[in-house]
Amino acid sequence: MSMKQKMKYGAAVIASCVGIAAMSVSGVAMAKKEKLVPLSDAEFEQAKSMYFQRCAGCHGVLRKGATGKNLEPKNMLKKGTKRLHRIIQLGTEGGMNNFDDIFSKKEIDMLARYIQMTPPVPPEMSLALMKKRHKVYIQPKDYPTKPLHNRNWENFFVVIERDAGKVAIIDGDTYEIVDHIDTGYAVHVIKGTEHHKTQHTSDAVGRFWYTQGRDGKMTKIDLWQKPGSMLLAETQMAYDARDVAVSGDGKYVIGGGYWPPHFVILDAKTMEPLKVVSTRGINVDGDYVNEARVAAIYTTPNEPTFLVAVKELGQMWQVDYSDLDNLRIEMINSAKFLHDGFFDPTGRYFQIAANASDKMVVVDTEERKLEAMIDTAKKPHPGPGANWNDPKCGPVGGTTHLGEGKVSVWGNDPAGHKDNAWKICYEVETDGAGVFIRTHPKSDYVWADQTKHPEPEIQQSVKVFDKKTRKVIKTIRVTEEDGKAAVHMEFNKAGTEVWVSVWNRKDASNPTGEIVVYDAKTLKEIKRIKGLTTPTGKFNVYNRSNHVT
Numbered sequence: 001m002s003m004k005q006k007m008k009y010g011a012a013v014i015a016s017c018v019g020i021a022a023m024s025v026s027g028v029a030m031a032k033k034e035k036l037v038p039l040s041d042a043e044f045e046q047a048k049s050m051y052f053q054r055c056a057g058c059h060g061v062l063r064k065g066a067t068g069k070n071l072e073p074k075n076m077l078k079k080g081t082k083r084l085h086r087i088i089q090l091g092t093e094g095g096m097n098n099f100d101d102i103f104s105k106k107e108i109d110m111l112a113r114y115i116q117m118t119p120p121v122p123p124e125m126s127l128a129l130m131k132k133r134h135k136v137y138i139q140p141k142d143y144p145t146k147p148l149h150n151r152n153w154e155n156f157f158v159v160i161e162r163d164a165g166k167v168a169i170i171d172g173d174t175y176e177i178v179d180h181i182d183t184g185y186a187v188h189v190i191k192g193t194e195h196h197k198t199q200h201t202s203d204a205v206g207r208f209w210y211t212q213g214r215d216g217k218m219t220k221i222d223l224w225q226k227p228g229s230m231l232l233a234e235t236q237m238a239y240d241a242r243d244v245a246v247s248g249d250g251k252y253v254i255g256g257g258y259w260p261p262h263f264v265i266l267d268a269k270t271m272e273p274l275k276v277v278s279t280r281g282i283n284v285d286g287d288y289v290n291e292a293r294v295a296a297i298y299t300t301p302n303e304p305t306f307l308v309a310v311k312e313l314g315q316m317w318q319v320d321y322s323d324l325d326n327l328r329i330e331m332i333n334s335a336k337f338l339h340d341g342f343f344d345p346t347g348r349y350f351q352i353a354a355n356a357s358d359k360m361v362v363v364d365t366e367e368r369k370l371e372a373m374i375d376t377a378k379k380p381h382p383g384p385g386a387n388w389n390d391p392k393c394g395p396v397g398g399t400t401h402l403g404e405g406k407v408s409v410w411g412n413d414p415a416g417h418k419d420n421a422w423k424i425c426y427e428v429e430t431d432g433a434g435v436f437i438r439t440h441p442k443s444d445y446v447w448a449d450q451t452k453h454p455e456p457e458i459q460q461s462v463k464v465f466d467k468k469t470r471k472v473i474k475t476i477r478v479t480e481e482d483g484k485a486a487v488h489m490e491f492n493k494a495g496t497e498v499w500v501s502v503w504n505r506k507d508a509s510n511p512t513g514e515i516v517v518y519d520a521k522t523l524k525e526i527k528r529i530k531g532l533t534t535p536t537g538k539f540n541v542y543n544r545s546n547h548v549t
Contacts (some may be wrong), residue, residue, distance in 0.1 A: 055068070440495040445466060
């Protein structure tokens with residue numbers, strides 16, 4: 001961090017601390033004297049929407065906390081509106097973004113008051129209601145038997161346009177935006193059909209892609225269709241949701257809900273909901289959890305199973321989809337609060353962050369049991385993760401962290417490098433907390449973003465370090481525009497380019513976001529793809545369909 005950055009950020013922290021110190025002169029009693037100004041009905045609805053869009057993912061619908069802190073009224077009333085306003089405004093170095101470039105002072109004030117009030121409990125959702133919200137736009141019998149365009153669809157990038165409720169399809173060869181597809185609000189994850197060793201062998205693997213929106217809407221996309229006709233079907237399976245996966249045989253698609261806390265298995269061809277399974281239950285501490293959310297879902301490459309991460313329970317559920325009428329589920333105890341993960345190169349071991357426990361959890365999907373738990377830096381968050389070979393430790397995996405500027409790297413080859421397996425190999429210091437890490441087998445480098453740091457210059461930069469020397473070789477300032485952050489890296493099919501999103505956090509309603517393309521070897525900028533609204537995650541069809549990490 002530059003001296004100018006340190007002075008700017010330090011001044012903000014000091015100002016916040018002075019306010020907190022002044023407040024603590026009379027202890028908690030002083031905070032209690034601050035009267036809570038009630039919200040009007042219109043303000044309450046607006047604040048509720050703001051909380052859902054920006055806060056519920058980390059703190060929970062019922063505000064009991066997970067990745068983020070507990071925000072129940074009994075705790076928030078002690079802090080009071082002024083202090084809460086300051087925290088929301090400035091963010092923290094511990095992984096919470098500043099919101100002064102997203103919300104106005106009035107909106108921050110409303111949100112600060114809202115979290116001191118009793119949280120509303122959303123309704124449940126039945127299978128019958130899901131079926132009513134199921135729509136088919138193109139019948140499977142009418143799918144084309146070959147691509148209806150001449151583009152190299154395996155090098156397409158499927159890009160989330162978060163706040164537009166859309167997904168953009170970009171041609172990785174020409175950098176042209178092929179289509180903008182209406183999907184659910186704030187799509188969190190997109191996954192396509194994948195190559196599996198014992199199951200799916202179709203040449204069209206990667207053709208169909210499924211999205212999961214924050215509003216619970218799941219959609220099916222066909223990359224062989226002409227622009228304007230790529231959306232095939234949709235279903236709403238929750239009110240708040242995060243992840244989706246497709247079975248290895250291509251028969252089923254599964255969606256995971258934050259609220260209601262459940263997962264739903266659907267027919268992959270038509271998107272018709274078939275089965276709902278609640279994830280409420282007893283956590284690893286022996287306590288009943290009502291809001292036991294599904295944080296992530298993955299398809300095991302070598303087994304006919306889904307992996308379902310039940311965040312608050314601290315359990316990985318390995319769900320065998322061979323017989324939906326007699327569903328077999330192994331509930332694997334690990335640690336709270338499970339979030340994102342990725343497979344090792346063999347596809348046998350799944351590595352997932354239990355971020356509030358500061359651990360990476362490893363599950364053996366062949367034995368269907370816990371393999372290891374690795375202590376890491378504060379709040380690991382690998383996103384889609386990264387695997388590579390280290391000259392000393394052999395095959396390794398890595399993660400960024402929501403809680404501090406650091407990349408943790410561990411050995412993940414128990415067969416060939418037993419002494420290094422599931423142990424921290426080394427750490428790389430960065431300037432700020434990050435969300436995503438990415439590499440490619442043909443690249444000499446690993447890329448890590450720093451999106452969660454509240455200082456703009458750090459938020460807008462990515463770190464690149466060398467696999468052999470383990471040293472940061474370059475800090476790339478992706479953008480210098482106010483209210484924008486650099487987030488999420490993805491390689492093209494050939495491994496020769498790295499695409500980085502410029503997320504327009506401040507002006508989220510306009511297509512002022514962009515993707516910056518870099519040469520993966522020289523690290524020089526090649527192209528800026530403009531005309532995107534709040535681009536975040538992006539997924540190369542070939543790499544994701546073939547488990548290239």
